[in-house]
Amino acid sequence: MTLSLTGVDFTYGAGTAFATRALSDVDITFSPGEVVLVLGATGSGKSTLLRIAAGLLVPDAGSVTLDGRAVRGPLAVVRPGVGIVFQSPEMQLFAESVAADVAFGPRNQGLSEEDAIVEARRALDAVGLDPEEFGPRSPFSLSGGEARRAAIAGVLAMAPGYLMLDEPTAGLDPSGRESVRDIVTAARESAGVVVVTHDAEEFLGHADRVVLLSEGRIIFDGRTEVLVQNPGRFTEAGLRAPEVLRAQMLAQDAGVALPRFALDPTEVASLLAEAWSGPR
Amino acid sequence: MIEFIDVTFEYQSSGGSVPALRGVSTTLSPGELVTVLGPNGSGKSTLARLANGLLHPSGGRVIVENIDTGDAEHIWDIRSRVGLVFQNPDNQIVATTVVEDVAFGPENLGIDPPLMRRRVARALESVGLDGLEEREPHTLSGGQKQRLAIAGTLALDPAYLVLDEPTAMLDLQGRSDVLDVLATLRDRGTGIMHITHHLADAAAADRVLVLVAGSIVYDGVPERLLGDEDMLARCGLTVPPIGRLAAELRASGVPVPPDALTAESVVAGL
Numbered sequence: 047m048t049l050s051l052t053g054v055d056f057t058y059g060a061g062t063a064f065a066t067r068a069l070s071d072v073d074i075t076f077s078p079g080e081v082v083l084v085l086g087a088t089g090s091g092k093s094t095l096l097r098i099a100a101g102l103l104v105p106d107a108g109s110v111t112l113d114g115r116a117v118r119g120p121l122a123v124v125r126p127g128v129g130i131v132f133q134s135p136e137m138q139l140f141a142e143s144v145a146a147d148v149a150f151g152p153r154n155q156g157l158s159e160e161d162a163i164v165e166a167r168r169a170l171d172a173v174g175l176d177p178e179e180f181g182p183r184s185p186f187s188l189s190g191g192e193a194r195r196a197a198i199a200g201v202l203a204m205a206p207g208y209l210m211l212d213e214p215t216a217g218l219d220p221s222g223r224e225s226v227r228d229i230v231t232a233a234r235e236s237a238g239v240v241v242v243t244h245d246a247e248e249f250l251g252h253a254d255r256v257v258l259l260s261e262g263r264i265i266f267d268g269r270t271e272v273l274v275q276n277p278g279r280f281t282e283a284g285l286r287a288p289e290v291l292r293a294q295m296l297a298q299d300a301g302v303a304l305p306r307f308a309l310d311p312t313e314v315a316s317l318l319a320e321a322w323s324g325p326r
Numbered sequence: 327m328i329e330f331i332d333v334t335f336e337y338q339s340s341g342g343s344v345p346a347l348r349g350v351s352t353t354l355s356p357g358e359l360v361t362v363l364g365p366n367g368s369g370k371s372t373l374a375r376l377a378n379g380l381l382h383p384s385g386g387r388v389i390v391e392n393i394d395t396g397d398a399e400h401i402w403d404i405r406s407r408v409g410l411v412f413q414n415p416d417n418q419i420v421a422t423t424v425v426e427d428v429a430f431g432p433e434n435l436g437i438d439p440p441l442m443r444r445r446v447a448r449a450l451e452s453v454g455l456d457g458l459e460e461r462e463p464h465t466l467s468g469g470q471k472q473r474l475a476i477a478g479t480l481a482l483d484p485a486y487l488v489l490d491e492p493t494a495m496l497d498l499q500g501r502s503d504v505l506d507v508l509a510t511l512r513d514r515g516t517g518i519m520h521i522t523h524h525l526a527d528a529a530a531a532d533r534v535l536v537l538v539a540g541s542i543v544y545d546g547v548p549e550r551l552l553g554d555e556d557m558l559a560r561c562g563l564t565v566p567p568i569g570r571l572a573a574e575l576r577a578s579g580v581p582v583p584p585d586a587l588t589a590e591s592v593v594a595g596l
């Protein structure tokens with residue numbers, strides 16, 4: 047089940063004085079089991095790309111296809127469709143209990159009450175919230191990290207074939223970020239995962255592929271390893287490379303000869319220490 | 327100076343009272359950049375809202391330049407001296423264009439138009455939104471809105487600036503731009519309290535404050551905190567990859583300082 051965007055253009059407020067071009071000629075294909083990171087400066091079109099891929103916005107030109115079939119309308123309602131976790135999704139928790147909130151999506155997809163409850167329990171388990179303990183609680187009694195996970199469970203309960211997340215760790219503390227990152231990368235077992243983030247460092251080591259957006263255009267789409275070996279691409283996208291990569295770029299500019307770039311701090315330390323002591 | 331003197335705070339909710347701060351004492355001086363760290367729910371946002379009298383302590387006192395924030399007569403004095411930038415910029419947008427949004431605060435204070443225009447232009451420039459003056463705020467992306475919220479507060483020319491996770495939605499470049507803005511304002515004499523989840527942001531601070539469950543567990547220079555792994559673990563803080571790289575290099579004999587949390591400071595040791 048591949049999800050493809052072909053030749054997609056999108057402009058907000060088209061035809062008005064405030065028309066803003068958000069995406070231009072975007073071609074991209076997502077596949078199941080893959081974690082794709084979408085990076086780009088603020089305003090580069092990341093959130094727009096997700097909304098179009100999830101069928102929430104209709105492109106002005108080009109097409110979106112799921113399994114070769116053209117997409118019309120929101121894809122969350124079909125099973126397996128495309129689920130989207132918006133920025134700060136916990137703001138949208140609304141039901142009287144966490145269980146009811148998470149069951150809302152599958153009910154909306156046409157599942158029976160019992161089936162929706164089963165799906166909700168499965169999703170709560172998947173995000174590490176014990177359904178017995180958290181199910182009956184009010185969404186408003188949850189901590190920031192718990193509420194974020196409950197909101198992700200609400201999308202997982204719809205059994206998406208693709209899970210799209212917009213800045214899923216923003217505003218969380220380190221332990222909250224780590225648990226969300228683990229949930230997101232584990233979701234590749236059952237879905238294609240697309241993560242939009244401004245914190246490249248957080249997900250880079252966990253992604254199979256990276257897409258760089260700049261002013262609404264894709265300027266890089268390739269394996270994570272390829273990007274790591276070409277960190278100048280971050281700069282081209284108006285981004286800063288993660289600090290560990292930037293340290294290697296600075297070292298190289300200062301004349302330290304590195305055989306290659308790496309992400310893992312231990313590996314980088316040995317590369318740098320070797321090059322530092324090597325030539326003398 | 328802003329003084330927190332043995333401050334406790336409890337929220338009243340349907341389930342009873344929720345303790346948010348338990349006997350907090352600290353200060354913020356002009357020209358000082360203080361970074362506040364701590365897990366979700368540790369009381370950071372509560373501390374921010376107490377700083378400008380948006381909340382009043384349940385026990386203890388908060389004093390802004392010798393005025394008690396509980397002194398109702400001077401509350402507007404306090405609010406104009408202590409600018410607050412919140413977590414969610416959407417709730418702070420009031421006008422239909424970027425430039426009007428930033429001008430809203432000074433306009434309300436009756437500042438004369440030429441001075442106001444200068445302040446607004448400077449505020450927009452310092453957050454990198456110059457050129458977008460006529461845009462509708464709702465058309466901005468999350469990160470741009472966050473910078474707009476900062477500009478709106480800067481235009482009021484506050485003596486103290488309290489920012490509650492202002493960079494949560496920004497990319498690394500945007501974050502570093504905002505940190506540069508904060509450092510510049512500090513150098514010009516503004517007292518800054520910066521609440522963040524990024525340990526690396528602490529490296530640029532004069533002082534770091536760590537809150538855990540409503541109590542201060544660390545109040546001191548960044549170097550000592552950043553060099554103490556046990557302390558970091560107790561504070562629930564994780565060392566970013568660049569910090570791990572610095573530690574590994576130090577262990578293999580490269581002279582990297584213990585508070586090195588940027589690529590520049592690590593490479594300087596090579």
Ligand SMILES: Nc1ncnc2c1ncn2[C@@H]1O[C@H](COP(=O)(O)OP(=O)(O)O)[C@@H](O)[C@H]1O
Pocket residue numbers: 058059066067068086087088089090091092093094095464465466467468469
């Ligand atoms: N609802 C909207 N109306 C008008 N313009 C918008 C809207 N949402 C986003 N934009 C504009 O579209 C562009 C891309 O925005 P967005 O997709 O949100 O970027 P990102 O998520 O990368 O920050 C930006 O110039 C932004 O200002």
Ligand SMILES: Nc1ncnc2c1ncn2[C@@H]1O[C@H](COP(=O)(O)OP(=O)(O)O)[C@@H](O)[C@H]1O
Pocket residue numbers: 337338339344345346364365366367368369370371372373
């Ligand atoms: N409006 C409120 N009503 C009840 N409890 C609250 C409210 N705001 C915060 N709290 C509680 O007070 C404590 C401290 O919260 P807060 O200051 O927001 O922490 P932080 O900003 O460090 O995440 C937490 O236990 C939180 O749940």
Ligand SMILES: [Mg+2]
Pocket residue numbers: 092093094212467468
């Ligand atoms: Mg976005």
Ligand SMILES: [Mg+2]
Pocket residue numbers: 367370371372413490
């Ligand atoms: Mg907070």
